[in-house]
Amino acid sequence: MTFRATHLLGIEHLAPDEITTLLDLADQYVDLNRREHKHSDVLAGLTQINMFFENSTRTQASFELAGKRLGADVMNMAMQASSIKKGETLIDTALTLNAMHPDLLVVRHPHSGAVDLLAQKVNCAVLNAGDGRHEHPTQALLDALTIRRAKGRLHRLNIAICGDIAHSRVARSNILLLGKMENRIRLIGPPTLMPSGIEEFGVEVFEDMREGLAGVDVVMMLRLQRERMDGGFIPSEREYYHRYGLDAEKLGYAKDDAIVMHPGPMNRGVEIDGTIADDINRSVIQEQVEMGVAVRMAAMDLLARNLRAARQAKAGEVMA
Amino acid sequence: MADQYFTNARLIDPEAGTDSIGWLRVSDGMIADVGVGNAPTAGLDCGGKCLAPGIVDIGVKVSEPGERHKESFRSAGRAAAAGGVTTMVTRPDTDPAIDTPEVLEFVAKRALADSAVRVLPMSALTKGRAGREMVEIGFLKDAGAVAFTDCDRVVTDNKVFSRALTYARSLGALVIAHVQDANLSRGAAVTSGKFASLRGLPGVSPMAERMGLDRDIALLEMTGARYHADQITTARALPALERAKANGLDITAGVGIHHLTLNELDVADYRTFFKLKPPLRSEDDRLAVVEAVASGLIDIISSMHTPQDEESKRLPYEEAAGGAVALETLLPAALRLYHAGHLDLPTLFRAMSLNPSRRLGLETGRLAVGAPADLVLFDPDAPFLLNRAKLHSKSKNTPFDGARLQGRVIGTWVAGKNVTEES
Numbered sequence: 001m002t003f004r005a006t007h008l009l010g011i012e013h014l015a016p017d018e019i020t021t022l023l024d025l026a027d028q029y030v031d032l033n034r035r036e037h038k039h040s041d042v043l044a045g046l047t048q049i050n051m052f053f054e055n056s057t058r059t060q061a062s063f064e065l066a067g068k069r070l071g072a073d074v075m076n077m078a079m080q081a082s083s084i085k086k087g088e089t090l091i092d093t094a095l096t097l098n099a100m101h102p103d104l105l106v107v108r109h110p111h112s113g114a115v116d117l118l119a120q121k122v123n124c125a126v127l128n129a130g131d132g133r134h135e136h137p138t139q140a141l142l143d144a145l146t147i148r149r150a151k152g153r154l155h156r157l158n159i160a161i162c163g164d165i166a167h168s169r170v171a172r173s174n175i176l177l178l179g180k181m182e183n184r185i186r187l188i189g190p191p192t193l194m195p196s197g198i199e200e201f202g203v204e205v206f207e208d209m210r211e212g213l214a215g216v217d218v219v220m221m222l223r224l225q226r227e228r229m230d231g232g233f234i235p236s237e238r239e240y241y242h243r244y245g246l247d248a249e250k251l252g253y254a255k256d257d258a259i260v261m262h263p264g265p266m267n268r269g270v271e272i273d274g275t276i277a278d279d280i281n282r283s284v285i286q287e288q289v290e291m292g293v294a295v296r297m298a299a300m301d302l303l304a305r306n307l308r309a310a311r312q313a314k315a316g317e318v319m320a
Numbered sequence: 321m322a323d324q325y326f327t328n329a330r331l332i333d334p335e336a337g338t339d340s341i342g343w344l345r346v347s348d349g350m351i352a353d354v355g356v357g358n359a360p361t362a363g364l365d366c367g368g369k370c371l372a373p374g375i376v377d378i379g380v381k382v383s384e385p386g387e388r389h390k391e392s393f394r395s396a397g398r399a400a401a402a403g404g405v406t407t408m409v410t411r412p413d414t415d416p417a418i419d420t421p422e423v424l425e426f427v428a429k430r431a432l433a434d435s436a437v438r439v440l441p442m443s444a445l446t447k448g449r450a451g452r453e454m455v456e457i458g459f460l461k462d463a464g465a466v467a468f469t470d471c472d473r474v475v476t477d478n479k480v481f482s483r484a485l486t487y488a489r490s491l492g493a494l495v496i497a498h499v500q501d502a503n504l505s506r507g508a509a510v511t512s513g514k515f516a517s518l519r520g521l522p523g524v525s526p527m528a529e530r531m532g533l534d535r536d537i538a539l540l541e542m543t544g545a546r547y548h549a550d551q552i553t554t555a556r557a558l559p560a561l562e563r564a565k566a567n568g569l570d571i572t573a574g575v576g577i578h579h580l581t582l583n584e585l586d587v588a589d590y591r592t593f594f595k596l597k598p599p600l601r602s603e604d605d606r607l608a609v610v611e612a613v614a615s616g617l618i619d620i621i622s623s624m625h626t627p628q629d630e631e632s633k634r635l636p637y638e639e640a641a642g643g644a645v646a647l648e649t650l651l652p653a654a655l656r657l658y659h660a661g662h663l664d665l666p667t668l669f670r671a672m673s674l675n676p677s678r679r680l681g682l683e684t685g686r687l688a689v690g691a692p693a694d695l696v697l698f699d700p701d702a703p704f705l706l707n708r709a710k711l712h713s714k715s716k717n718t719p720f721d722g723a724r725l726q727g728r729v730i731g732t733w734v735a736g737k738n739v740t741e742e743s
Contacts, residue, residue, distance in 0.1 A: 012518070089631070089634070089635065090635065090636065091634055109636070111636035111637070111638050111639060112519055112520035112521050112590075112636070112637065112638065113519065113520075113521070113589070113590030113636055113637045113638075114636035116589055116590055117590060117634075117635075117636055131520070132520050132521075132636075132638070133520030133521075133522075134519060134520030134521075135520070166517075169520060172517070172518070172520060195516075195517035196512035196513050196514075196516060196517055196523055196525070197512065197513035197514030197515070197516065197517050198514075198517065200513075200514040201514065201517075
């Protein structure tokens with residue numbers, strides 16, 4: 001078993017064996033979560049603080065539940081309503097919280113790199129719950145677990161990621177993770193929603209959705225933010241749905257057993273047809289939510305083990 | 321004052337393009353005699369180290385008035401002396417902006433009282449650097465403004481800019497512009513490309529620089545103004561610059577030292593001390609721009625010295641302020657190009673001393689009889705590890721903290737007076 005990381009800031013810093021370790025442990029937590037008695041005490045005595053500088057219901061609930069099921073004391077802080085409004089800097093907020101001795105800090109922030117910055121200033125384990133357009137590592141890990149359980153493996157699959165790649169941290173983390181695990185990645189979307197330099201990422205890029213979906217094992221849809229629909233990046237919602245919305249006809253180009261994924265929340269009728277999202281033979285969207293809790297439990301468990309080991313080592317040094 | 325001899329010096333003469341052992345006599349603050357080989361009399365033995373005309377640095381931000389806690393004329397003057405910079409050509413992007421003769425005179429007075437080296441102030445081109453109305457170019461020029469620039473703000477209104485250029489031409493005033501298409505670069509923190517996408521940071525295409533330059537060249541054809549592009553940092557802008565020069569327009573171009581010595585990957589994990597405007601470029605662009613300095617297509621190297629306090633840098637990358645201090649590191653950083661074999665020393669000092677002096681109509685920048693004795697004596701090989709805490713600037717925002725550099729200033733003279741000793 002290998003997991004060396006002390007923070008979970010992004011997929012970029014994880015090695016393939018660490019990803020496998022985490023997913024294996026998450027599998028065990030899936031079983032725990034399906035029992036009537038869902039409680040473990042591996043985080044007993046530890047304090048988890050969820051700091052969300054950006055609105056989120058689903059991710060925050062998932063982290064909160066994960067922490068509580070493992071016995072941690074969990075506190076949620078809605079940072080938008082708090083001291084940020086009073087002009088306190090991110091670093092001051094971090095130092096203030098650090099003085100309360102948290103062990104696990106879960107952070108979401110609208111700016112890329114903000115979680116990295118914060119992690120430099122605190123002495124606990126930091127989990128990135130999404131920073132700007134940079135990374136959303138637990139989303140990529142829960143997607144990976146969902147794929148592995150549905151397909152029986154996490155390598156040599158053809159995986160299409162469709163939609164607003166440019167503004168998506170989910171896409172970035174997924175491209176990194178699926179690439180590290182040796183899958184073929186296809187990106188599908190209008191060129192205005194593709195990040196610059198994408199040709200250097202080791203992916204195939206398609207502007208035509210049918211071409212891009214041909215023969216794939218996995219179809220990952222991304223959410224299109226409302227504010228991108230007003231003519232700035234795409235001409236209109238209906239033209240987008242016509243060209244890039246996932247419906248039965250377009251899905252017909254993928255493999256017969258291809259699964260459909262979406263990180264949520266969905267815009268039905270914008271990027272995905274409602275009947276496909278609800279099709280229990282194709283859609284794994286509900287499983288993704290379930291895997292989310294398990295993956296976050298595994299991530300916090302592993303980080304807590306490393307944190308305790310580091311503290312013991314430090315205490316040992318002091319004794320010696 | 322008695323005559324002063326510098327003997328056994330490796331004379332770096334950018335005008336003649338020579339690099340040879342010789343001696344130099346200073347009398348009344350001026351260079352009175354220069355010779356090769358052994359000096360006729362004893363003097364300051366330079367020990368075979370390099371003696372070059374002092375650096376004339378166009379585009380130094382001294383944060384007076386408004387933000388003296390970031391940099392004052394005293395601290396900037398010391399940093400300049402320690403870095404071999406004998407003339408600071410200061411920027412008007414202060415708070416308030418330097419856009420009236422009264423503010424300019426205040427700044428000149430402060431500079432004269434406090435700075436160890438010469439200071440030549442520049443004025444804003446438009447009032448409040450807002451890009452709407454031109455400043456009193458005539459009065460400001462009479463008050464001592466050596467050039468007119470809105471610094472990193474682009475005058476986007478073509479009518480306003482063309483009129484300002486036309487009016488400036490009638491007075492023979494030099495206009496310095498930031499070349500960038502302001503719409504395309506809006507909100508950008510880095511150069512677009514793989515690195516920007518990996519870090520999830522908003523990027524600007526390098527094409528925005530060429531678009532800015534193309535527009536300015538068209539307006540120069542129209543107005544015939546004297547013009548300097550502050551920083552050319554991309555390969556794509558170079559052919560346009562070359563054509564404009566070949567067509568006889570009165571155009572020169574500069575580049576900041578960081579764009580010659582660093583690239584976009586140096587930002588690494590969101591290191592805000594590497595956040596500059598324009599942002600750092602790809603390695604291909606960096607090499608193309610170094611080549612353009614070597615060929616003389618790009619005329620001037622500047623420090624683009626921009627002090628920022630810790631608070632404005634210890635923020636998420638997008639929110640952090642741009643700019644880096646560089647008065648003291650300009651020479652050692654530039655010597656990286658010499659040690660890497662890209663440029664010889666006369667070429668380097670042509671870009672740092674001679675060309676900026678010529679562009680501003682100054683007598684400095686030369687090792688010639690009759691030129692002011694503004695000199696820097698340095699050891700180009702002496703290695704050191706940069707510790708930012710030891711910089712003379714009040715602000716310590718250098719991207720070279722902890723870097724291995726080569727080249728130490730032994731002494732800096734302004735009008736024959738050693739300005740490194742008193743600091």
